[in-house]
Amino acid sequence: MKVSVLAQTPYRELPDDFESKYESCVTTPWSLVDTEKIHASFRDSLDQLMFAARSGFDGLAMTEHGQSSYDMVPNPSLMASALAYATDAESLDVAIYPVGRSLGKAKEPLRVAEEMAMIDGITGGRLMAGFPIGLAYDANINNGVPPIDTRARFDEGLALVLRAWSEKEPFAFNGRFSQHRWVNIWPRPVQEPPPVWITGIGNPGTMQYALENGFGFNYFGWFGIKTTGKRIFDRFWDMAEKLGQPRNPWRTSIIQTVCVGDDDADAERTYAKHVEYFFRKAFGAIPRERLFLPGGIALPGLQAIMRDPGDFGIYEELRTAGWQFLLDSGCVIAGGPDTVADQLIDICQEHGIGHLVAILQSGSMDRELTEKNTALFAERVLPRLRELWTDEDLPNHWWPQRLGGAPSLVGDTKKLEVA
Amino acid sequence: MSTDTHATDQQTVAVWGDKVQLRVNVAGSGDPIVYFHPAAGFHWDPFLIELSSGHTVYAPEVPGTSVGDPHAIHAVDDLDDLVLLYEEMIRKLDLGRAPVAIGQSFGGMLALELAARYPGIFSRVVVLDSLGLWRDDMPVASYMEAGPMELPGLLFADPQGPAAAAMFTPPPDPEQAIAMQAGLVWGMGCTGKFVWPIPDKGLRKRLHRVEAPTLIVWGEQDRLVPVGYAQEFADLIAGSRVEIIPDAGHIPQMEQTERTLAVVREFLDAG
Numbered sequence: 001m002k003v004s005v006l007a008q009t010p011y012r013e014l015p016d017d018f019e020s021k022y023e024s025c026v027t028t029p030w031s032l033v034d035t036e037k038i039h040a041s042f043r044d045s046l047d048q049l050m051f052a053a054r055s056g057f058d059g060l061a062m063t064e065h066g067q068s069s070y071d072m073v074p075n076p077s078l079m080a081s082a083l084a085y086a087t088d089a090e091s092l093d094v095a096i097y098p099v100g101r102s103l104g105k106a107k108e109p110l111r112v113a114e115e116m117a118m119i120d121g122i123t124g125g126r127l128m129a130g131f132p133i134g135l136a137y138d139a140n141i142n143n144g145v146p147p148i149d150t151r152a153r154f155d156e157g158l159a160l161v162l163r164a165w166s167e168k169e170p171f172a173f174n175g176r177f178s179q180h181r182w183v184n185i186w187p188r189p190v191q192e193p194p195p196v197w198i199t200g201i202g203n204p205g206t207m208q209y210a211l212e213n214g215f216g217f218n219y220f221g222w223f224g225i226k227t228t229g230k231r232i233f234d235r236f237w238d239m240a241e242k243l244g245q246p247r248n249p250w251r252t253s254i255i256q257t258v259c260v261g262d263d264d265a266d267a268e269r270t271y272a273k274h275v276e277y278f279f280r281k282a283f284g285a286i287p288r289e290r291l292f293l294p295g296g297i298a299l300p301g302l303q304a305i306m307r308d309p310g311d312f313g314i315y316e317e318l319r320t321a322g323w324q325f326l327l328d329s330g331c332v333i334a335g336g337p338d339t340v341a342d343q344l345i346d347i348c349q350e351h352g353i354g355h356l357v358a359i360l361q362s363g364s365m366d367r368e369l370t371e372k373n374t375a376l377f378a379e380r381v382l383p384r385l386r387e388l389w390t391d392e393d394l395p396n397h398w399w400p401q402r403l404g405g406a407p408s409l410v411g412d413t414k415k416l417e418v419a
Numbered sequence: 420m421s422t423d424t425h426a427t428d429q430q431t432v433a434v435w436g437d438k439v440q441l442r443v444n445v446a447g448s449g450d451p452i453v454y455f456h457p458a459a460g461f462h463w464d465p466f467l468i469e470l471s472s473g474h475t476v477y478a479p480e481v482p483g484t485s486v487g488d489p490h491a492i493h494a495v496d497d498l499d500d501l502v503l504l505y506e507e508m509i510r511k512l513d514l515g516r517a518p519v520a521i522g523q524s525f526g527g528m529l530a531l532e533l534a535a536r537y538p539g540i541f542s543r544v545v546v547l548d549s550l551g552l553w554r555d556d557m558p559v560a561s562y563m564e565a566g567p568m569e570l571p572g573l574l575f576a577d578p579q580g581p582a583a584a585a586m587f588t589p590p591p592d593p594e595q596a597i598a599m600q601a602g603l604v605w606g607m608g609c610t611g612k613f614v615w616p617i618p619d620k621g622l623r624k625r626l627h628r629v630e631a632p633t634l635i636v637w638g639e640q641d642r643l644v645p646v647g648y649a650q651e652f653a654d655l656i657a658g659s660r661v662e663i664i665p666d667a668g669h670i671p672q673m674e675q676t677e678r679t680l681a682v683v684r685e686f687l688d689a690g
Contacts, residue, residue, distance in 0.1 A: 293608070294611055307597060307603055
């Protein structure tokens with residue numbers, strides 16, 4: 001199993017009554033912020049990932065959230081490039097993995113292709129590229145994309161990025177959303193091309209798209225992996241089987257909040273209030289209307305969700321969620337090292353998951369506590385997870401070659417052009 | 420909606436190089452009216468029933484909002500496409516004379532786009548609480564971001580009144596309720612393609628081209644498009660006039676049907 005650490009950059013000192021007064025994105029008042037704390041937010045986030053790299057994790061991940069108090073990273077390339085240089089300078093062979101550069105949001109997809117190619121250049125071929133369709137509040141509200149166009153913009157943007165990375169000769173791109181007379185980016189990525197992952201919440205159309213085009217599928221598990229995991233991954237592997245594709249765990253990944261204590265009681269004592277802070281004031285304080293805008297989900301999908309909202313797990317209850325509830329739903333996997341390792345191995349084995357993207361800093365956790373969590377995970381959990389899937393003789397096409405993967409070219413990128 | 424959308428005849432008009440089968444609801448007899456529906460889609464309501472007693476009402480449905488044909492919206496990229504497609508539909512209906520246009524909210528904007536781009540296409544224009552302009556000092560509410568609890572307050576002067584109940588009381592059958600609710604959401608998504616994120620796509624600079632006599636009707640308590648926009652439209656459309664309907668919100672013809680009918684009929688009869 002490959003294990004990466006995902007760090008967000010939250011503002012960690014929101015007031016106690018925050019979730020009853022404000023939303024955590026779009027309109028969150030900047031006046032709540034003590035600007036002196038901003039520097040530490042960024043420094044701690046970057047330091048946490050460097051600490052993880054030095055502790056033996058396989059990859060460093062970050063994502064994109066505009067106008068968000070729980071992750072002040074409107075452009076993940078900036079975090080990724082700082083880490084790209086720092087890890088190169090220390091010869092730390094880790095993947096640099098922006099999991100969430102939304103191409104449904106991006107109005108300049110060619111710039112995304114260029115930025116990622118630069119990161120691949122700085123790291124000498126350690127980039128993993130994650131492209132989600134896009135969060136409604138970010139793509140549509142923050143960036144003004146009509147919700148009904150998000151998907152078409154994503155499709156066209158990804159086609160442009162992949163062609164810009166792989167075509168040898170300059171070409172013209174005549175899209176609906178982007179037109180370029182000459183596309184010939186400098187640099188191209190070192191990898192031909194970098195592994196591509198699609199991050200999603202389990203929408204069948206998105207999973208099918210990932211399977212058909214040879215991309216990895218990264219499940220975003222904040223809705224509670226114990227609540228939603230079975231239905232999402234059963235759906236995924238059923239679909240793979242219908243397409244005649246093997247159950248290769250390397251093509252799947254989950255993002256998961258994890259808290260490791262000295263033992264189960266210590267985990268609760270140490271982390272409960274910080275994790276509750278995160279789910280109540282961050283993810284749980286995104287109103288439903290920010291995630292589901294008219295036009296963003298096609299009519300059949302809309303009717304299916306109204307009949308059966310199960311894909312969204314315990315989302316509605318997050319704003320008041322307590323520790324035990326978060327544990328039971330799987331929103332957080334926590335406990336002593338063996339408890340955590342046992343549960344993660346069970347989940348990944350049951351659902352056929354080869355990559356874990358662990359969130360080890362939650363809500364108000366400070367630098368010291370985050371380091372404790374990261375160190376305990378590295379020393380006591382990581383060695384056990386590493387054993388998983390080592391017996392299988394399946395190639396990992398979704399991991400950089402320089403780091404032991406066997407990435408394969410993504411089919412015919414021209415085929416993706418259809419918007 | 421509790422009103423019966425099937426109380427009209429339906430015809431389809433092939434437009435856009437036959438890529439779109441545009442559904443048009445037709446009822447009544449007399450001089451033609453083309454009715455342009457609001458953001459959530461077409462509904463046959465008492466206001467239209469009354470108008471159809473003296474006119475033939477033609478009510479086209481924006482591509483994608485027609486039951487059973489949700490993907491038609493993907494054939495239409497932007498507002499320019501939509502206006503061209505509607506102009507083609509009106510020509511193909513072959514109405515014999517220039518019809519009256521009546522447009523509600525999103526439909527008001529669409530009617531005015533057509534009137535501005537094709538002077539002579541309509542004999543008269545009536546808009547009810549129209550979208551299409553923007554002023555920073557009186558922002559149009561972002562209705563697509565509104566939760567289900569907020570919508571009645573945005574749409575109605577009296578969110579607890581009978582008009583609000585008629586719109587928001589779901590049918591007892593759960594499948595019908597889902598179909599209705601999903602249809603409203605998808606309808607807003609389809610029309611949202613042409614007004615997101617700010618419903619100002621340049622109409623302001625085109626309104627001087629409107630030649631048809633124009634009546635601007637507004638609910639005094641409109642919390643979605645504030646009543647100040649009535650005068651804003653009037654200032655930009657030569658020879659237009661304004662009728663403000665008291666005790667009504669964004670849909671005056673639902674909340675004050677008689678009063679709204681009276682001012683609209685008076686304007687049509689003068690033509």
